[in-house]
Amino acid sequence: MPETIPADSVGLVEPRRLAFDEPLALDCGRTLDQYELVYETYGELNADASNAVLVCHALSGDHHAAGYHSMDDRKPGWWEACIGPGKPIDTRRFFVVSPNNIGSCKGSTGPNTINPATGEYYGPDFPIVTCGDWARSQQRLMRALGIDQWTAVVGPSLGGMQVIQWAIDFPDSLRNAIVIAAAPKLTAQNIAFNEVARQAITSDTEFHAGRYYEHGTVPRRGLMLARMLGHITYLSDDAMRAKFGRELQAGKLSFSFDSEFSVESYLRYQGRQFVDRFDANSYLLMTKSLDYFDPAAKTNDDLAAALAPAKARFLVMSFTSDWRFSPARSREIVKALLDNHKRVSYVEIAAEHGHDAFLMPIDHYIAVFGAHMQRVATECTPTEVAA
């Protein structure tokens, strides 16, 4: 809980909600007749709506990217390091829009919301959604907010994949694409980790084929395992060594199956926390969306051809110790852009934190990201903010 809100925070914020009644055709072939998006905004839209930035969230992220919902909040939004006055996404210059993805579980239409056609929870009937579906759903939000073009679409991890999708599908709707700690598609190993996480959830006896809301249960054990496993892939081996080494909770071996190495109790804690804040059906959907992201699938595995329609200027950033989506994966994106003679800057940030580095206030990261966004800001009309 912040006693006072830091001066470089966007401060107290409130989620908003917009309903869309026009049916949304999904990549899976099904249609959502209607959907709602919960989103937050930070900063002010300027007179010609030229300073709007779309933030796309990662797997377990949500619309609450910056600031606090109340003075009692223990923590600010997930990207507090990068969004706020004087921060890379400077809310004195930009109007930031941060929606929760459909299929997620933080208020936008998803498995844990009511299907108006049936009056029941969507649950496992919610369609598998893709980065393409998200971009389409967000384009309507853009229009509803009176924005013709984002000055930038920005996202880390699965959010970075959405940025790529935006640049391909709506080339005229964004001037800048900022892709952080992402990959042009998952490897077999990435998919394998997701599959074990999914199996952990679906094999939990409390899962009830996804209809656990009706059963009054939660597949806690499965979701906890999925999160523990995820955490291992978010942290680098070095970061784990620095954080825990082989430190023993009690100072000596217990010769029991209690949590005794510090890393064990850390993982159990993270797993338990997650169960209280995330929905298992959404976790399944988000991991599947990751697995499915593969823009080059439509162009005979030619990523350059897939990226050919993009018009945005790109910034691609990666972190040296990220083994989930390593720098080599980011360089695949950069190469495909260069093969197209697209405008792209690439920065590899030296960081020990693994994939999670995108969340951290790492000096070099913040400096590079900030300098780039300052340049982006110069392209926006510097007039006073709109009424």
Added chain:
Amino acid sequence: MPETIPADSVGLVEPRRLAFDEPLALDCGRTLDQYELVYETYGELNADASNAVLVCHALSGDHHAAGYHSMDDRKPGWWEACIGPGKPIDTRRFFVVSPNNIGSCKGSTGPNTINPATGEYYGPDFPIVTCGDWARSQQRLMRALGIDQWTAVVGPSLGGMQVIQWAIDFPDSLRNAIVIAAAPKLTAQNIAFNEVARQAITSDTEFHAGRYYEHGTVPRRGLMLARMLGHITYLSDDAMRAKFGRELQAGKLSFSFDSEFSVESYLRYQGRQFVDRFDANSYLLMTKSLDYFDPAAKTNDDLAAALAPAKARFLVMSFTSDWRFSPARSREIVKALLDNHKRVSYVEIAAEHGHDAFLMPIDHYIAVFGAHMQRVATECTPTEVAA
């Protein structure tokens, strides 16, 4: 099923069993009043018992390292690539002893055997055993077989850790130590993977605090998850890419949670297979033994000091794509030996297979291993085999 047994196989073999009635004091402070070891032998012990090789198995391995139990066997023993006439551990020269570890589940005393003191399964009451306990239990087997000194103790992965333990604890009982794809201790990340595997098992509703034998259940889901997760760490990312890429079972996305990428169905298959051949309580014990292996813990984290008592000549081998126990971890062992001016050869084998490479008939691996063992053989009395 082999129609005929290959000429370079040890052929049909039979497990043997030895009971030890002298109490075995364990590192955990408890004592096993009696225990049995199941083991196999290949080749013939020579007249002065100078040609005996001890093979130590990995986590899910067992005594069946080579040959076939019957003509109906679908597969030979786990190390068929390296044990047999003309193979690196040449059974025309060596007498090979391959025991199943106590605490495992393939016949030696462990959780799935009856505790003679109670007439019930040991189950979760079986003590947590260590590499030190295994070395002590195996030393008695050595004596019972009329062997004073192994010409070599050999093992991959957790087996390699046992080799190190043997060299430290019984320096006069082995002339050669061959440590393959091992590490001087686990990293926090290694422990974290083991912990998720253990949580998967213990949180399975069929686990019943380890007393599932009495309940007539098996924690299938948990053990399956543990194995799936293990498999990801045994294979390199490259090996997975080569084996599966992002290949789809049905050729196109199903937009469902069925197993659709080839790697998913592979993992599910491996997980299901494992449940039929391994015991969950033993899996818990074996992973804990891995976590606990840390010979330098007794010497203030000084691995060289820990290895100072060793007298054996060492061969240390690693595989380039092994990310579970990477070449860097093997080099830690080599450096500590060199710091002691011990005799050590180190070979890093270029291999795509990840940790599992130690099982494979990789040309360079077989050639180096074989050449080293030929040199070891020259130290054994070349007399005709004993009666």
